Amino acid sequence: MITMKDIVREGHPILNHSAKDVSIPPTEQDIETLKKMIQFIKNSQDEKIAEEYELRAGVGLAAPQIGLSKRMIAVHFEDFNNQLYSDGYFNPKIVSHSVEFTYLSSGEGCLSVDREVAGYVPRYARITVSAINLAGEHVKLRLRGYAAIVFQHEIDHLNGVMFYDRINKQEPFLIPEHAKACDVD
Ligand SMILES: O=C(O)C[C@@H](Cc1ccccc1)[C@H](O)SCc1ccccc1
Numbered sequence: 719m720i721t722m723k724d725i726v727r728e729g730h731p732i733l734n735h736s737a738k739d740v741s742i743p744p745t746e747q748d749i750e751t752l753k754k755m756i757q758f759i760k761n762s763q764d765e766k767i768a769e770e771y772e773l774r775a776g777v778g779l780a781a782p783q784i785g786l787s788k789r790m791i792a793v794h795f796e797d798f799n800n801q802l803y804s805d806g807y808f809n810p811k812i813v814s815h816s817v818e819f820t821y822l823s824s825g826e827g828c829l830s831v832d833r834e835v836a837g838y839v840p841r842y843a844r845i846t847v848s849a850i851n852l853a854g855e856h857v858k859l860r861l862r863g864y865a866a867i868v869f870q871h872e873i874d875h876l877n878g879v880m881f882y883d884r885i886n887k888q889e890p891f892l893i894p895e896h897a898k899a900c901d902v903d
């Protein structure tokens with residue numbers, strides 16, 4: 719079972735390097751690891767388990783965050799239309815994106831960052847992601863809004879990019895051009 723002691727924190731070089739492609743078909747070990755990553759996120763959202771194991775709530779996790787330089791991510795969350803996203807992905811790749819940007823008006827956090835970092839994180843408003851899911855299927859995901867933000871946050875981890883790298887240093891709350899907040903009507 720993955721717990722917070724397994725989560726690598728900022729300052730560890732693995733978080734600032736690109737991760738390596740997972741060989742396809744994935745090994746049993748890679749599949750097992752991805753299943754554990756999904757379970758960690760589900761556990762982190764379960765009040766009793768999270769309290770018992772002192773887990774910080776999360777909606778996504780990337781393999782570098784557990785010290786594995788492999789292009790694997792796991793997500794478990796509902797978007798603002800209550801659509802459930804719950805799966806693991808090998809070698810996810812953003813194959814196209816919108817010109818428009820979006821951002822969370824509350825900013826972002828990270829399980830690998832034990833501090834608040836204020837500011838808007840500009841993300842593409844819509845992305846198309848190709849990946850291989852936990853079941854071994856080649857999938858093409860067309861994502862927008864909150865789902866697009868979560869997937870971009872996790873895929874950034876595979877490229878050694880932290881959310882605060884994207885915050886405007888001079889004007890953290892500068893609203894990017896062609897941007898609309900994702901969580902306010
Ligand atoms: O560190 C991670 O990769 C997990 C992040 C992913 C994330 C952060 C901000 C915006 C979208 C995705 C954690 O989920 S941070 C904690 C959290 C918990 C619930 C909702 C949003 C963020």
Ligand code: NI
Nearest residue numbers: 827828829830
């Ligand atoms: Ni993160």
